[in-house]
Amino acid sequence: MELTLPQIAVVSTIPWDSYLIHRRIWTYPADVIVGPTLLHIPAEEVFFFIIQTYNTSLLYIFASKATFHPIYLRGEKLLHDGRRLRKWRNAGVGILGAAILLGAWLIRDNGRGVYLGLIIVWAGPFILMLWSLAYQLILNLPLSNTLLPIVAPTLYLWIVDTLALRRGTWVIESETKIGWHLWPGLDIEEAIFFLLTNILIVFGLVAFDNALAILNTFPTLFSCVPSLPTPDLLVRALLVSPERYDYQRIVGLQEALQRLRKKSRSFYIASGCFQGRLRIDLILLYSFCRVADDLIDNAPSCAKAEHWILKLTKYLDICYAQKPEKPESRDDFVRSTFPAKAQSALLLLPTAYLSPTPLYDLIKGFETDLDFGSGDGFPIVDEQTLQTYGSRVAGTVAELCIELAFYHSEESILDEQKWEIIRAGGRMGIALQYINIARDIAVDAKMKRVYLPTSWLKAKNLSSEDVLKDYLNTQVEFLRQRLLDKAMDIYGDARGAIELLPSGSRGPMRVTVESYVEIGRVLRESGYKLKAGRATVPKLRRLRVAWTSLLRG
Numbered sequence: 001m002e003l004t005l006p007q008i009a010v011v012s013t014i015p016w017d018s019y020l021i022h023r024r025i026w027t028y029p030a031d032v033i034v035g036p037t038l039l040h041i042p043a044e045e046v047f048f049f050i051i052q053t054y055n056t057s058l059l060y061i062f063a064s065k066a067t068f069h070p071i072y073l074r075g076e077k078l079l080h081d082g083r084r085l086r087k088w089r090n091a092g093v094g095i096l097g098a099a100i101l102l103g104a105w106l107i108r109d110n111g112r113g114v115y116l117g118l119i120i121v122w123a124g125p126f127i128l129m130l131w132s133l134a135y136q137l138i139l140n141l142p143l144s145n146t147l148l149p150i151v152a153p154t155l156y157l158w159i160v161d162t163l164a165l166r167r168g169t170w171v172i173e174s175e176t177k178i179g180w181h182l183w184p185g186l187d188i189e190e191a192i193f194f195l196l197t198n199i200l201i202v203f204g205l206v207a208f209d210n211a212l213a214i215l216n217t218f219p220t221l222f223s224c225v226p227s228l229p230t231p232d233l234l235v236r237a238l239l240v241s242p243e244r245y246d247y248q249r250i251v252g253l254q255e256a257l258q259r260l261r262k263k264s265r266s267f268y269i270a271s272g273c274f275q276g277r278l279r280i281d282l283i284l285l286y287s288f289c290r291v292a293d294d295l296i297d298n299a300p301s302c303a304k305a306e307h308w309i310l311k312l313t314k315y316l317d318i319c320y321a322q323k324p325e326k327p328e329s330r331d332d333f334v335r336s337t338f339p340a341k342a343q344s345a346l347l348l349l350p351t352a353y354l355s356p357t358p359l360y361d362l363i364k365g366f367e368t369d370l371d372f373g374s375g376d377g378f379p380i381v382d383e384q385t386l387q388t389y390g391s392r393v394a395g396t397v398a399e400l401c402i403e404l405a406f407y408h409s410e411e412s413i414l415d416e417q418k419w420e421i422i423r424a425g426g427r428m429g430i431a432l433q434y435i436n437i438a439r440d441i442a443v444d445a446k447m448k449r450v451y452l453p454t455s456w457l458k459a460k461n462l463s464s465e466d467v468l469k470d471y472l473n474t475q476v477e478f479l480r481q482r483l484l485d486k487a488m489d490i491y492g493d494a495r496g497a498i499e500l501l502p503s504g505s506r507g508p509m510r511v512t513v514e515s516y517v518e519i520g521r522v523l524r525e526s527g528y529k530l531k532a533g534r535a536t537v538p539k540l541r542r543l544r545v546a547w548t549s550l551l552r553g
Helices: 004-022 043-064 081-109 114-140 143-167 188-217 231-238 247-263 265-271 276-297 302-319 329-337 340-347 356-373 383-407 415-439 441-446 454-459 464-469 474-500 503-523 539-551
Strands: 181-183
Touching (some): 004 043, 004 114, 004 188, 043 188, 081 114, 114 188, 143 188, 181 188, 188 231, 188 276, 247 276, 265 276, 265 503, 265 539, 276 383, 302 329, 302 356, 329 340, 383 415, 415 441, 415 474, 415 503, 441 464, 454 464, 454 474, 474 503, 503 539
16 A cells, blocks of 8 residues: 555646646746656656655554554444444534635635645545545544654654745745744645645555455455455445444454453564454464463362363364354354353354364363362373473464464465474474473462473472472573473474465564564573563563564565
């Protein structure tokens, strides 16, 4: 979109600007331009149309890259938001319509307000159209996504324009301007022009993101969405009535993102690098894993935790039944069985194109966690048991993530190669789980859990009970580093498979992996700091890792 907007800006502005020069509303000395003109417009002015649009678009993209636009789709069925939005939409339409009428009157009056009138009549209808189509996101997006990309370039252009007007680079004829100034040297018409053009650019980009959000969020409305939607498809999406939105899905996505933001800062940052339906499905997958884990971990007793394991298994049985029951059976089962706050995670999990085996293995991994409270001791007896556990609780999730990457890719690949990459992803998941265990020794000890293999502890004359009593023991730290060494070895062997992923997910997947591996690198540094019992990566360092990983290769 940042490449087509400059073209739109040039095409829509040239006739208007040429008319201004022809009417001598603004003029320029012949000795301040390089020479070439287009319909009397200097080449420098045409270049300005392009560079302003590009710079403002670039600022908007940087500000909104991590924004998950589907959660900002609101409409007339979401609580009080519908009434509030209708009022704001109607108010905006009324204000913009009145402004356009004022501009037309100023042009007809043909006096000192003609330049201002021409600016308003030129920009007003475009802004009105964009507001009418994309008012939901315009009103609901964070101000850093909308106000910042408008205000920052506008202030810059006001300053530059003031300098140019004072030097006489161009001149606004006194007979066609009101004579008011925003500050000395800057005519109010020029100030309004730069403000409105930046509003046009940002509203256009928001409308584009609004259309993409609708296309990607509602597969029942748009079953197939190409990686580069056609203008016709984008317009069709914007014209969909909010009455047809799946509001349960929107709420479910809001809940899923909140879980991600709260529980995994590394994956939350990395998720912003994915796009389209792949990003949505990855967030939904994480949400399911988080909800399932919390149901079991937060159960008041082992019996209740076992109850949730049975119910989760039954849920998967229904999803993957060879002869499905009536379509609503899964929904009915979820709503009648699980807590309200957990339901959306199960209802929205895209089981239609996820393999069942990794999900069943994930549940088996949760069963291992229950063994800590069963009275049979500590279940991670040796390195093989640890590897099996890591494969079940993390390797499975990595495999499912890669399955989604291939499902949402338009690139073709041999099945044999695809499954090799998926298996490598499973090994990478084990490496990341080892890092997770190494980070959480203190947190796990407070939960009466020790994931360091019992055989490793015995070799250091330690027991699991010793770790529970003193998890800051130097021998425990030695075993933490040993576990990290294992993790880094597996990571080194498996990371090459990332470069074989589909091009659209390769960089984002690299960001995901490196963001998590950076936790391990912090743990290997002397004097690392703990926060709530865990080593954390400073925010700026996480952002730097994400940026360099995205640009690599």
